[in-house]
Amino acid sequence: xxxxxxxxxxxxxxxxxxxxxxxxxxxxxxxxxxxxxxxxxxxxxxxxxxxxxxxxxxxxxxxxxxxxxxxxxxxxxxxxxxxxxxxxxxxxxxxxxxxxxxxxxxxxxxxxxxxxxxxxxxxxxxxxxxxxxxxxxxxxxxxxxxxxxxxxxxxxxxxxxxxxxxxxxxxxxxxxxxxxxxxxxxxxxxxxxxxxxxxxxxxxxxxxxxxxxxxxxxxxxxxxxxxxxxxxxxxxxxxxxxxxxxxxxxxxxxxxxxxxxxxxxxxxxxxxxxxxxxxxxxxxxxxxxxxxxxxxxxxxxxxxxxxxxxxxxxxxxxxxxxxxxxxxxxxxxxxxxxxxxxxxxxxxxxxxxxxxxxxxxxxxxxxxxxxxxxxxxxxxxxxxxxxx
Amino acid sequence: xxxxxxxxxxxxxxxxxxxxxxxxxxxxxxxxxxxxxxxxxxxxxxxxxxxxxxxxxxxxxxxxx
Numbered sequence: 001x002x003x004x005x006x007x008x009x010x011x012x013x014x015x016x017x018x019x020x021x022x023x024x025x026x027x028x029x030x031x032x033x034x035x036x037x038x039x040x041x042x043x044x045x046x047x048x049x050x051x052x053x054x055x056x057x058x059x060x061x062x063x064x065x066x067x068x069x070x071x072x073x074x075x076x077x078x079x080x081x082x083x084x085x086x087x088x089x090x091x092x093x094x095x096x097x098x099x100x101x102x103x104x105x106x107x108x109x110x111x112x113x114x115x116x117x118x119x120x121x122x123x124x125x126x127x128x129x130x131x132x133x134x135x136x137x138x139x140x141x142x143x144x145x146x147x148x149x150x151x152x153x154x155x156x157x158x159x160x161x162x163x164x165x166x167x168x169x170x171x172x173x174x175x176x177x178x179x180x181x182x183x184x185x186x187x188x189x190x191x192x193x194x195x196x197x198x199x200x201x202x203x204x205x206x207x208x209x210x211x212x213x214x215x216x217x218x219x220x221x222x223x224x225x226x227x228x229x230x231x232x233x234x235x236x237x238x239x240x241x242x243x244x245x246x247x248x249x250x251x252x253x254x255x256x257x258x259x260x261x262x263x264x265x266x267x268x269x270x271x272x273x274x275x276x277x278x279x280x281x282x283x284x285x286x287x288x289x290x291x292x293x294x295x296x297x298x299x300x301x302x303x304x305x306x307x308x309x310x311x312x313x314x315x316x317x318x319x320x321x322x323x324x325x326x327x328x329x330x331x332x333x334x335x336x337x338x339x340x341x342x343x344x345x346x347x348x349x350x351x352x353x354x355x356x357x358x359x360x361x362x363x364x365x366x367x368x369x370x371x372x373x374x375x376x377x378x379x380x381x382x383x384x385x386x387x388x
Numbered sequence: 389x390x391x392x393x394x395x396x397x398x399x400x401x402x403x404x405x406x407x408x409x410x411x412x413x414x415x416x417x418x419x420x421x422x423x424x425x426x427x428x429x430x431x432x433x434x435x436x437x438x439x440x441x442x443x444x445x446x447x448x449x450x451x452x453x
Contacts, residue, residue, distance in 0.1 A: 014444075021441055025434075044446050046399070064446045294401060294444040301441060319444075321399050328400065328418070372400045372419025379402075 004103040004270070004307060005030035008091050010083045011107030012036025014044065014293060015275025017064055018300030019105045019307075024073050026308055032075055033099055035091070037108075039080040040130055041070065046293050048133035049157040050323055054164060055137060059130060083108070086250035089270075103307045106247070106259050106273040107300070110240035110291060115149065115208060122217035123233040127154055128240070136235065140165055144232030147171075147221055149208055151178030153322050155237035156191060160324040163198050170201040170229055172221070177204060182320070182331065186341055187355060187367060190348055191324070198325055203227060240291065242277045255279065258289045263313040265303050272307060274299040283315045284386050285334050292320045317379070317386045330372065332379045333357065333365025345374050354378070389433055390451045393423050397447035404448060407439035408432060412448075421447060 051057040112126035151173035177188030242258035253260040259273035261280035275296040279289040335357035346353030357365035366378035400419030404412035440448040
């Protein structure tokens with residue numbers, strides 16, 4: 001039986017809201033405060049680099065839940081409010097309020113890294129929040145020559161959206177192919193081809209040496225191989241850092257990865273973390289932190305159960321997807337560099353295939369490229385591996 | 389209980405099919421969600437609510453009537 005009566009959730013995006021929903025669904029009827037740094041009602045981030053940036057969706061469309069569903073949760077919802085610290089069993093807020101808790105959920109997410117020396121330079125963007133997306137959209141509507149630094153998920157999706165808007169786009173990454181970390185070099189090559197076919201200029205295996213500007217606005221970049229590229233706008237997508245600085249001095253364990261949790265997503269007695277900010281001990285995959293949308297929801301549910309006394313290890317099957325042009329890429333699992341790769345269905349030349357990653361004969365991941373339903377048996381097999 | 393889906397939001401993750409296969413399926417061609425039962429019985433409430441929470445595209449809404 002649980003005796004938790006005052007739960008504070010810090011972070012009002014997918015993981016934070018998901019925790020609140022799961023708590024109520026499981027019958028928790030005590031106090032429930034949800035603190036969000038942004039002024040917007042809880043919204044979803046994956047559409048920001050696609051439908052919102054393209055202008056296909058109005059910003060309201062990304063709301064995670066309709067207002068009446070939010071009202072059902074009986075939240076003390078504190079938006080445009082930052083948590084600045086934790087002292088004992090209190091969360092400190094930037095307005096000076098202190099919130100007593102006997103259960104705390106940290107879901108403060110990540111902030112994008114940027115390039116050194118670009119602060120205050122007009123036309124340089126990152127993409128994490130709805131406001132970031134709307135600001136980048138205004139920029140793109142002026143028809144700039146866009147450079148995208150970083151060919152990970154965000155960079156590739158923004159490059160695709162910008163090309164669909166008809167812009168001149170250059171994609172830059174220090175690694176030899178895009179999405180290497182997610183897909184490995186062989187399939188990363190296919191992503192490079194996809195962008196080349198769609199008219200994206202590419203500079204891979206080379207970094208950014210400096211950003212040129214005039215009158216406070218970007219005019220171009222110089223690459224480490226000396227290449228100069230003229231540009232009117234830049235999107236920096238070079239990864240993100242967990243938002244844990246507000247926990248300094250709280251005694252809650254934090255490392256450079258994020259909030260350091262055990263296999264139950266607990267960082268200290270009564271303190272849990274969920275979503276992008278949480279690093280935890282996955283019983284099969286080891287210490288891991290996932291910046292995946294699906295994980296935000298799944299970890300939220302696990303944290304809610306454990307807050308209410310379930311004591312269940314969190315052992316999910318990682319999953320992410322990416323939509324670029326008309327291609328849908330989906331990955332289940334957690335392949336590592338060096339895993340064997342085999343095309344098990346379809347063919348890259350046909351634009352639709354399934355690839356399996358294996359290590360020592362054991363399935364470690366499966367990728368679908370415009371192929372969804374065929375993933376099911378592999379997903380089932382991977383779920384068994386995660387169940388241990 | 390009434391279930392609404394937004395196929396335009398769906399990303400084809402298939403989480404809903406795992407949670408409530410009686411209520412959700414995926415299109416053969418592109419994996420987009422298909423609603424099998426718009427008014428599932430109360431015995432499926434927990435599974436359907438879990439599907440809505442788990443959906444990474446917030447494409448499922450559970451309504452009371």
